[in-house]
Amino acid sequence: xxPSGVAEVVELIWHFSGYLRLDPDGVARVNIDYxxxxxPPEAPDQPPDNIINSYKPTPQDVDSDPxxxxxxxxxxxxxxxxxxxxxxxxxxxxxxxxxTASLPLKPPLLPPAADGDGGGGGIxxxxxxxxxxxxxxxxxxxxxxxxxxxxxxxxxxxxxxxxDAWPMLAPMLVDAQxxxxxxxxxxxxxxxxLLEFVNDRDADPVAAQSEESPYTVSSGTYVNGELxxxxxxxxxxxxxxxxxxxxxxxxxxxxIPENLGPDVGIQKMSLGDNIVAxxxxxxxxxxxxxxxxxxxxxxxxxAIFQTNVxxxxxxxEITPTGDAGINFIPNVVQNIADISDTxxxxxxxxxxxxxxxxxxxxHGSLFDVKAMSQVNYISxxxxxxxxQSLGYSMILAGSNEQANVIDFESPMGQWDLIxxxxxxxxxxxxxxxxxxxxxxxxxxxxxxxxGEESASQxxxxxxxxxxNDASIIYxxxxxxxxxxxxxxxxxxxLATETAPDAxxxxxxxxxxxxxxxxxxxxxxxxxxxxxSQTNIISDxxxxxxxxxxxxxxxxxxxxxxxxxxxxxTIVDTGSLTTPYVQGTxxxxxxxxxxxxxxxxxxxxxxxPAQLAPEVVAFTGTDASDHxxxxxxxxxxxxxxxxHHSSDVLSGTLH
Numbered sequence: 001x002x003p004s005g006v007a008e009v010v011e012l013i014w015h016f017s018g019y020l021r022l023d024p025d026g027v028a029r030v031n032i033d034y035x036x037x038x039x040p041p042e043a044p045d046q047p048p049d050n051i052i053n054s055y056k057p058t059p060q061d062v063d064s065d066p067x068x069x070x071x072x073x074x075x076x077x078x079x080x081x082x083x084x085x086x087x088x089x090x091x092x093x094x095x096x097x098x099x100t101a102s103l104p105l106k107p108p109l110l111p112p113a114a115d116g117d118g119g120g121g122g123i124x125x126x127x128x129x130x131x132x133x134x135x136x137x138x139x140x141x142x143x144x145x146x147x148x149x150x151x152x153x154x155x156x157x158x159x160x161x162x163x164d165a166w167p168m169l170a171p172m173l174v175d176a177q178x179x180x181x182x183x184x185x186x187x188x189x190x191x192x193x194l195l196e197f198v199n200d201r202d203a204d205p206v207a208a209q210s211e212e213s214p215y216t217v218s219s220g221t222y223v224n225g226e227l228x229x230x231x232x233x234x235x236x237x238x239x240x241x242x243x244x245x246x247x248x249x250x251x252x253x254x255x256i257p258e259n260l261g262p263d264v265g266i267q268k269m270s271l272g273d274n275i276v277a278x279x280x281x282x283x284x285x286x287x288x289x290x291x292x293x294x295x296x297x298x299x300x301x302x303a304i305f306q307t308n309v310x311x312x313x314x315x316x317e318i319t320p321t322g323d324a325g326i327n328f329i330p331n332v333v334q335n336i337a338d339i340s341d342t343x344x345x346x347x348x349x350x351x352x353x354x355x356x357x358x359x360x361x362x363h364g365s366l367f368d369v370k371a372m373s374q375v376n377y378i379s380x381x382x383x384x385x386x387x388q389s390l391g392y393s394m395i396l397a398g399s400n401e402q403a404n405v406i407d408f409e410s411p412m413g414q415w416d417l418i419x420x421x422x423x424x425x426x427x428x429x430x431x432x433x434x435x436x437x438x439x440x441x442x443x444x445x446x447x448x449x450x451g452e453e454s455a456s457q458x459x460x461x462x463x464x465x466x467x468n469d470a471s472i473i474y475x476x477x478x479x480x481x482x483x484x485x486x487x488x489x490x491x492x493x494l495a496t497e498t499a500p501d502a503x504x505x506x507x508x509x510x511x512x513x514x515x516x517x518x519x520x521x522x523x524x525x526x527x528x529x530x531x532s533q534t535n536i537i538s539d540x541x542x543x544x545x546x547x548x549x550x551x552x553x554x555x556x557x558x559x560x561x562x563x564x565x566x567x568x569t570i571v572d573t574g575s576l577t578t579p580y581v582q583g584t585x586x587x588x589x590x591x592x593x594x595x596x597x598x599x600x601x602x603x604x605x606x607x608p609a610q611l612a613p614e615v616v617a618f619t620g621t622d623a624s625d626h627x628x629x630x631x632x633x634x635x636x637x638x639x640x641x642x643h644h645s646s647d648v649l650s651g652t653l654h
Contacts, residue, residue, distance in 0.1 A: 003184045018612075037326065039214050061514045081294070132362050132519065133286040133411045138191050141404040143276075149397050154387030158544050162383045165540035169437050169540040172309045173536075176433050179307040183211050185431060191371040198425050198528055202299040206636055215590040222337045225593045234336050238469040241565050247276045257391050265553035267386050268394040271440060271541040272464075272558070276376035277565040278533040280406035282571045284428075286368050287527045288413025288475070291509060291517075292575035293487055296423035296524070297583035300478060301519035303429040306335035306468040306566075307594045310436050314461045314559065317443040321457045325444075326603055329463035329560075335432075335593035336469040344477035344578045355502055356515045357493060365422065365523030373532040374404035376565075381540040389549040398539065413573060415519045416512060419491055426574065431532045432468035432566040439540040440559040447548050456554040461601070463561045468593075469568070470532075474572030477484040480585035484508065484561040487580060511577070533566040548628045 069542040145421055152158065186197035201208045221228045228234055259268065310333055444457050486507040493500040505512070539562055545555045579585075 012211075031290075032345045033408055042332075044570065052371075068209045070398055075147075081325075117610070132360060132366065133414070134367050134412060135286070135370065136191050136367050137370045137372070137408070139370075139406065139408075141278075141374045141406065143376045143402040143404065145377065145400055145402060145544075147261070147398070147400055148379060149382040149384060151383075151395070151397070152385045152387075153393060154385070154397060154546075155389070156385075156387035156448045156546060156548070156563045158385040158387060158546065160385055160542050160544060161385050163381060163437065163439060163441065163540040163542055165379075165381050165538045166439060168311060168439065168540070169435070169536075169538050172311055172435050172437060175596050176307050176309045176435050177308075177407075178594055179433075179596070180305045180431070181211070184215075184303070184305070184590070184592070184613050186530065189530065190369055191245045191369050194427075194528060194530050195367075195369060195526065197573065198299075198526065199392065202423065202425055202586075203299075205297075205299060205584075209586070209588060212588055212590045215592045217589055217591045219339045219341050219589060222335075222418075222591060224335055224595060234338070235469060237332070237334065238336065238467060238565070238567060240541065241465055241467060241563060242277075242279075242567070244563060245275055245403060245565065246403075248275075260392060263390065263550065263552065265388065265390045265547050266392045267343045267388070267547065267550065267553070267555045269384065269386055269543055269545060269556070270394075270396050270399055270558045271382060271384070271442075271543055272380070272438065272560050272562050273396075273399040274378050274380055274537050274539060275401045275403075275563045275565075276378060276535040276537060277403045277563070278374035278376065278535065278565075279404070279565075279567045280372060280374060280531050280570045281408065282370055282372070282406070282529050282531060283409040283569070284368065284370065284570065285412045286410040286473070286573075287418075287426075287525075288538040288573040289415040289418045289575050290625075291417045291512065291577050292579035293417070293419045293483065293491060294424045294480075294579055294581045294583070295419075295483070295488075295491060296424075298424045298480060298579065298587075300424075300426040300585075300587040301429070302472050302474065302589045303427075303591070304337045304339065304470045304472065305429075305431045305592045306337060306470060307433045307596075308333050308335060308436075308466045308468065309434070309596045310464065310466050310496045310586040311438065311598045312462060312464065312560065312601075313439045313599070315441045316459050316461070316601075316603050318457050318459065318603075319443075321446075325456075325458040327458065327460045328601060329460065331462050331464040331466065331560075331597075333464075333466045333469070333595050333597060333600075335591065335595065336467070337591055338471040338473075339589055340472070341474045341478055342476065344479070345576045355505065355513065357505065357518055358516070358619040359518040359520060361494075361520045361522070362524050363498055366519075366525045368410070369412075369526055369528045370408065371530045372408070373407055373534070374406065375534045375536075376402040376404065377536045378402060379538045381538060383542045385544045385546070387544075387546045387548070389547065397541070404533075414517060416516045417509065417518045418575070419494060419518065419524070420525045421495065421520070421522050423492070424525045424527075424579075424581075425574050427525040428472050428474070428530065428570045428572050429530045430470040430568045430570065431530075432568060433468055433535045434466045434468060434564040434566060435534075436464055436466050436562055437538045437540060437566050438462075438464055438560050438562060441542045442559060443544045444555045444557065445544070446553070446555070447546070457558045458555070459559065460561075461559045462564070467473050468566045470566075473569070473571045474574070475572070476576055477578040478587050481578050481580040483580045484584040487530050487584070494518070495522070527572070529570050529572060531568045533568055533569065535564040535566060537562050537564055541624050589590045621636050 150162070186193045202386055217227075221230065221232070221234050223234055246623075260266070310331060312331065314328075318325055378400050380398045380400060384397050385397055386393055440461065442459055444459065446457065486504065487509070490500055490504050490508040493504065539560075541559065543557060543559075545557065546553065547553045
């Protein structure tokens with residue numbers, strides 16, 4: 001039961017939650033397209049040579065020196081309802097659509113109290129543990145998909161070599177791991193590690209604040225490190241991409257053209273088009289209260305870390321039309337962070353009437369801890385050739401979809417006053433990472449006698465969308481007020497589980513009137529929410545198209561067009577009036593947004609008379625041309641950070 005004292009604010013939060021499309025049952029859901037733990041196939045150490053070797057039909061026949069297998073953490077066994085869906089396209093709607101919300105900052109004030117100090121009432125003591133809302137939640141959602149295709153469509157076998165993506169992907173994972181200083185994150189994403197992180201940080205707040213000072217910001221909305229106008233809807237692009245995730249494969253498969261002539265050849269190939277999406281909402285409402293008295297210290301931290309690492313390398317060869325048919329579409333790489341606090345809201349919080357206190361005493365500390373992580377990994381490294389002479393041929397290599405969804409809602413707060421004998425720890429942290437490797441070696445050949453006038457060739461590259469979008473919304477006050485002698489006297493009486501007289505209550509908290517629900521915590525109070533989201537796409541392709549007959553024709557290849565999307569929202573609540581703190585109050589807001597982008601494209605044209613019909617040659621850079629030191633945009637200042645794990649994937653998946 002929610003007391004009348006906070007009913008209006010509860011309605012405020014419900015009003016805001018309406019913008020999040022929350023389900024009423026509050027159950028965390030896992031939507032899995034594919035779950036597996038298979039290592040990637042073996043691949044050679046070098047990219048394609050200019051002189052193409054004999055065709056290798058299976059990964060097992062490739063070079064005996066394999067790349068290290070990709071090892072992802074498997075999901076632990078937790079008691080959650082799991083719904084398996086065939087595709088993300090079958091999800092009726094995403095968990096939420098991010099929209100700017102216009103919220104009133106204050107509820108309507110209640111009528112003043114009746115005459116007198118509220119005497120004539122009573123005080124009831126209830127010393128119980130189980131009925132106090134406590135949560136320690138660990139949730140892992142992991143999708144791991146290996147879709148490395150080897151295919152030859154048409155009458156002619158083209159000898160193509162696969163790319164070894166690992167030498168390019170591994171340094172990208174290291175860059176992502178180093179983007180956030182190790183001291184700012186829990187060692188692991190578990191509740192145990194999270195509590196250790198909170199206790200270690202709060203044990204030495206001065207040193208912690210010194211480490212965090214380069215990243216301290218004020219509340220507001222930031223895009224790629226720049227503070228935005230509050231009137232700007234920065235989430236519009238995220239909402240558009242959520243619609244893409246919902247649509248899934250709709251519209252990707254085209255209808256076969258009608259009335260094809262006998263001498264017309266159409267070749268279409270789609271490489272990439274992979275979708276990975278993590279979508280999470282945590283509504284942490286159990287700490288909602290009218291007032292809070294903290295006899296120890298108060299520690300409050302809001303933190304958002306966002307990292308995008310993108311590498312795009314394209315090597316294209318088109319004969320005879322050359323680079324006129326190549327369309328490079330820019331990638332979209334964005335970090336969006338929204339941090340907002342309502343601040344203190346004036347009381348009174350209860351209706352007028354006789355004073356009546358109901359007190360629950362919790363023996364020990366109160367834990368409200370949520371540690372949740374979502375991981376998507378797709379390996380889509382394809383080797384595909386297309387050599388039919390006439391007719392229509394379309395190849396979809398890739399077009400994989402993975403989606404993780406969390407919608408978690410805690411029970412609504414039930415206290416007008418919370419008294420904490422120890423310390424108050426509040427942490428709201430979101431850590432988002434996208435790593436996208438997009439490498440393409442593609443060739444289009446035309447050896448018939450139709451001539452350049454009859455040739456229609458084109459390659460589309462880029463158009464990858466890599467987005468992190470995080471919001472932390474706090475309903476409550478972040479400052480503090482001093483503790484009076486009357487408050488200490490009242491706390492001492494409550495600790496002995498005896499009834500104080502009405503004057504003691506009135507002197508300590510005159511704004512609390514009528515029926516009051518009080519929680520007395522003998523230990524510390526932990527209000528901790530942590531969300532980690534990671535997307536990894538390895539999209540390295542070798543592809544060739546060849547038309548050999550006379551007549552007209554069309555060749556088109558679409559590369560890239562991958563989507564990596566992380567969307568996270570934490571809605572947290574605390575004391576709606578400025579809390580009273582006997583010790584020291586520490587409050588920080590930190591933000592770190594990093595984009596690491598590398599692009600390298602090369603287009604080569606050749607004389608078709610110098611090419612044999614059955615050979616498609618590739619020219620371009622080899623593995624040594626992949627830069628080890630990638631440029632950093634919006635990167636953190638230099639830090640002396642030591643990461644002790646040799647497993648770069650494990651280090652990326654906090």
